[in-house]
Amino acid sequence: xxxxxxxxxxxxxxxxxxxxxxxxxxxxxxxxxxxxxxxxxxxxxxxxxxxxxxxxxxxxxxxxxxxxxxxxxxxxxxxxxxxxxxxxxxxxxxxxxxxxxxxxxxxxxxxxxxxxxxxxxxxxxxxxxxxxxxxxxxxxxxxxxxxxxxxxxxxxxxxxxxxxxxxxxxxxxxxxxxxxxxxxxxxxxxxxxxxxxxxxx
Amino acid sequence: xxxxxxxxxxxxxxxxxxxxxxxxxxxxxxxxxxxxxxxxxxxxxxxxxxxxxxxxxxxxxxxxxxxxxxxxxxxxxxxxxxxxxxxxxxxxxxxxxxxxxxxxxxxxxxxxxxxxxxxxxxxxxxxxxxxxxxxxxxxxxxxxxxxxxxxxxxxxxxxxxxxxxxxxxxxxxxxxxxxxxxxxxxxxxxxxxxxxxxxxx
Numbered sequence: 144x145x146x147x148x149x150x151x152x153x154x155x156x157x158x159x160x161x162x163x164x165x166x167x168x169x170x171x172x173x174x175x176x177x178x179x180x181x182x183x184x185x186x187x188x189x190x191x192x193x194x195x196x197x198x199x200x201x202x203x204x205x206x207x208x209x210x211x212x213x214x215x216x217x218x219x220x221x222x223x224x225x226x227x228x229x230x231x232x233x234x235x236x237x238x239x240x241x242x243x244x245x246x247x248x249x250x251x252x253x254x255x256x257x258x259x260x261x262x263x264x265x266x267x268x269x270x271x272x273x274x275x276x277x278x279x280x281x282x283x284x285x286x287x288x289x290x291x292x293x294x295x296x297x298x299x300x301x302x303x304x305x306x307x308x309x310x311x312x313x314x315x316x317x318x319x320x321x322x323x324x325x326x327x328x329x330x331x332x333x334x335x336x337x338x339x340x341x342x343x344x
Numbered sequence: 345x346x347x348x349x350x351x352x353x354x355x356x357x358x359x360x361x362x363x364x365x366x367x368x369x370x371x372x373x374x375x376x377x378x379x380x381x382x383x384x385x386x387x388x389x390x391x392x393x394x395x396x397x398x399x400x401x402x403x404x405x406x407x408x409x410x411x412x413x414x415x416x417x418x419x420x421x422x423x424x425x426x427x428x429x430x431x432x433x434x435x436x437x438x439x440x441x442x443x444x445x446x447x448x449x450x451x452x453x454x455x456x457x458x459x460x461x462x463x464x465x466x467x468x469x470x471x472x473x474x475x476x477x478x479x480x481x482x483x484x485x486x487x488x489x490x491x492x493x494x495x496x497x498x499x500x501x502x503x504x505x506x507x508x509x510x511x512x513x514x515x516x517x518x519x520x521x522x523x524x525x526x527x528x529x530x531x532x533x534x535x536x537x538x539x540x541x542x543x544x545x
Contacts, residue, residue, distance in 0.1 A: 241442040274398050276442075
């Protein structure tokens, strides 16, 4: 496992793709303790294949410092650092609408800690809505295996409330009251566009 | 300079940002032989600041192979490789519309070689249009310092024509006839949304 600077694990791809750095990443359909990110990759891949929507996870932002050029093989990056993302992880287009979201998974049974977000991401999602895009968060409460989609507006309220002495997490009850439980499915895994259809379109 | 696997140069940031890997990248407004990418970063930054549009360049996709965790400092990536991008470099939202484009610069005076693109990017832009988004290319002919915006539809014709024995480049004349010359400006640099307004909205 690779960790972000904040210590959270970042799942790298399977060994087979590590040896073919030129290949674009395809989701792994195997069963190996799927993370929320894995499941969303499968859903997005399915949506693309079915011509339903075009939504991608953005690459991890890195600061590249040095690169070697071995003869007859691919350029090798030998020093790089993780950067704080200035946007959310996922965006794309669905039924002509700009879609933008951040996905978080928590072991916490009762609330999602706000430290899962960076202020840049909050400002980014506010701007998405300002420009007429759809912005939400997808949150998995792992202990119950429940995944919610909730409009980013509710996140903004908690985020800026925290700055004024409010609580440092979003209660699960807020997701139950203001969000939507996403249906889970063997094939699509997390069929969040079904919720987007009901909620936004 | 860092090169992509195909040998094309990839401009890394200035030394000052290299020593603060945690800081989000801000455009450098200095005058140091600006590339098309630098100028587009400035334009997009300006558009964000002015609340005109929310358009970002995506991070370079990398395959991370190994990471070190020195005590008391940021995680250091010690082995990684460039991956072929499966999407275009730029996307975002403008006046409620999903915007997606690829930017290319050529020294060639008369045509843009199609080898500047990957098939994944072509398919991606076709899907963008299929889902109701706006997809175009921004091409700089460096020798004349002319920058054109042209709908991706024309790129598709040349791309698939090439597969059937057609020419391997798009003549500059095609950009003149079917694209729009983007006004250049000291402050915004490449004011491509002015063209989007006229062309698409």
